[in-house]
Amino acid sequence: HNPKQKLKYKSCTGVSVQLFLFGGVFLLQNLRTFFRTYRKQLQTAGVFLLLGLAYFLLTQLTPLRIPCIFQKITGFACPGCGMTHLCMRLLRLDFAGAAGENLAAALLAPLWLAGILIRALWNPAWFSKGSRAENILLWGSVAVLLLFGVLRNLPGLEFLLPSYLR
Secondary structure: OOHHHHHHHHHHHHHHHHHHHHHHHHHHHHHHHHHHHOHHHHHHHHHHHHHHHHHHHHHHHOOOOOOOHHHHHHOOOOOOOOHHHHHHHHHOOOHHHHHHHOHHHHHHHHHHHHHHHHHHHHOOHHHOOOOHHHHHHHHHHHHHHHHHHHHOOOOOOHHHOOHHHO
């Protein structure tokens, strides 16, 4: 064993540890900035999360449910039909069942989560607020949901409907 190799290895390890610690500090600074910048939005999201949790408990403990107004009036399933069932299945870690309730939301949710994490942790210029990448994600999602809303109501595509409408 060559002593220089050991020294070189220790040096690389030290650099790796320094880079790891620097990355941790950088991550914390980005998170701090993210929480300061989006404080009101995060508070609003927290309120909706609590309301969702309250609704979940209500549906688990009573037979009460909020019906889809669009579906009650038109008889068609809207792009959002099945979201409650999707969330309930996700809470039970039934990912396949969740995708069966609302396939579009199940496919779009990881993309949006990735976008939120990229902005929160990395905040690259190419994904800044109002950027082309953000607009592609936003308007692409709108197009997917509108198309999904039409397709799930066509004959032969009933498998796209939530389980309670099949």
